[in-house]
Amino acid sequence: MTIPESANKGLENIIACTTEISTIHDTTLLYRGYAIEDLAAHTSFEEVIYLLWTGNLPNSKELQEFRAKLTIEIPDALLKMMESFAQMKTHPMAKLRSAVSLYGMFDPEAEQQSQEAFFEKSLKTTAIMGALVAALSRYTDGLKPIPAQKNVSLAENFLTMIRGKTPTKDEIKLFDTALILHADHELNASAFAARVVISTTTDYYSAITGALGTLKGPLHGGANEQVMLMLAEIGSFAHIDAFIEDAVNAKKKVMGIGHRVYKHGDPRARILKEVSEKICTTPQLKEYRHMLIHIQEQMESRKGLMPNVDFYSGLLYSALDLKPRDFTPIFAVSRIAGWSAQIMEQMRNNRIYRPRGFYTGPTDRKVS
Secondary structure, X not given: OOOXXXXXXXXXXXXOOOOOOEEEEOOEEEEOOXXXXXXXXXXXXXXXXXXXXXXXXXXXXXXXXXXXXXXXXXXXXXXXXXXXXXXXXXXXXXXXXXXXXXXXOOOOOOOOOOXXXXXXXXXXXXXXXXXXXXXXXXXXXXXXXXXXXXXXXXXXXXHHHHHOOOOOHHHHHHHHHXXXXXXXXXXXXXXXHHHHHHOOOOOHHHHHHHHHHHHOOOXXXXXXXXXXXXXXXXXXXXXXXXXXXXXXXXXXXXXXXXXXXXXXXXXXXXXXXXXXXXXXXXXXXXXXXXHHHHHHHHHHHHHOOOEOOHHHHHHHHHHOOXXXXXXXXXXXXXXXXXXXXXXXXXXXXXXXXXXXXXXXXXXXXOOO
């Protein structure tokens, strides 16, 4: 019995749908046809969200009206529930997953399936995601949440809400760039999960909850935190060569290195590597950056493997004084834009996902 090529593990090279949202094209990533380098240099996260959802960049009037809708307060009843489970010894992504699921229960029109309804739910959930992450983080530390401000960017709002202090212009720009780079990435595991869930014509919040559960996995969204834990475990640059030698000989996975699709390097990693130099000002951060660059060079020369977006994102977040436990939830603050775009696109021409499994078990067993 020959297993067909289409039964490859992980659905590698299997086309599951058509999409106009994003794609890995040659050596770059495109959002609606725009190269990620161009978007990171010349647009804001809000403009990218609008682009992903509508297909076009907004003009100044459209952007102003869109931004005005991206501030929302967490319901008091939800805050009380979040405060109660924030202290539980469970993964921060499990807390966020639960908070988003609970938030859906406050929407009296949660079951509405029109494109207009999906757009409105996307607006509200994208607006509140940063507030949820920040509130959970502060509750975990025994602090009270900070309300969102109106008429400021999502990047500025988030940094203020989670750290309790107003960020500098440079910090806002750096974090905004990170949000742009993480906003979507074609049919990744969590985007596919969102599309599979919504294809059953369930509600938007169920699909987002499924995506959050998928992002929680260390092979997907959790890798950025694991990179920083790896650096802490190595300790210093003096131990880096021994670590690499052990990893190569034992065929251990080096977190943040390698990608299923990018074979010539992840363009998002190149951008983050460049911008991280400006913000890594302390001796510890400078050494960590030096260590990452050395790991990158060694893994590329010895194994032909290059870094993905997770390799440098944790370093950037650490430089912004954000806690490693919050790195994956922060990923969701950005990726909610892409998940929402994927959900809306799926439902424009929906058919429930129902792949087949190639059966390799017995077929002639009898009950004795």
